[in-house]
Amino acid sequence: xxxxxxxxxxxxxxxxxxxxxxxxxxxxxxxxxxxxxxxxxxxxxxxxxxxxxxxxxxxxxxxxxxxxxxxxxxxxxxxxxxxxxxxxxxxxxxxxxxxxxxxxxxxxxxxxxxxxxxxxxxxxxxxxxxxxxxxxxxxxxxxxxxxxxxxxxxxxxxxxxxxxxxxx
Numbered sequence: 001x002x003x004x005x006x007x008x009x010x011x012x013x014x015x016x017x018x019x020x021x022x023x024x025x026x027x028x029x030x031x032x033x034x035x036x037x038x039x040x041x042x043x044x045x046x047x048x049x050x051x052x053x054x055x056x057x058x059x060x061x062x063x064x065x066x067x068x069x070x071x072x073x074x075x076x077x078x079x080x081x082x083x084x085x086x087x088x089x090x091x092x093x094x095x096x097x098x099x100x101x102x103x104x105x106x107x108x109x110x111x112x113x114x115x116x117x118x119x120x121x122x123x124x125x126x127x128x129x130x131x132x133x134x135x136x137x138x139x140x141x142x143x144x145x146x147x148x149x150x151x152x153x154x155x156x157x158x159x160x161x162x163x164x165x166x167x168x
Contacts, residue, residue: 028135039142048083080097104124
């Protein structure tokens, strides 16, 4: 069942340059954007408008409050894929998971990628992550992005004061 969220008046993109663009409105993306906003960074969060858990009345991966939930199937082997729609132009490297479990965006610590200025977090890189793990990964990536930007700010100011072009 495909569910699409409705657009709101605040969906207009900023006209100028922003510090960060967060792609994905899930737990990782929103927590990354929150960390950047708390660090007084400008940015925009872009989501597909069709969240994965939209058909559910609550988040996945949380306890059922002591209720027994009946199941007829004990285990199903699935192949997981990171959602990559619209990200092809970034040329982010992908990697296969062991045992044909799926493909994910390749990333390092705090969601760093081989593409300068691009981080990934949540189920884009940890396909089995639940909401809390995705949120934590987004927060870590947001904090790391802010640290990189905070270092670049004085470097750019110093270069400008000396009449130099700041390093990228």
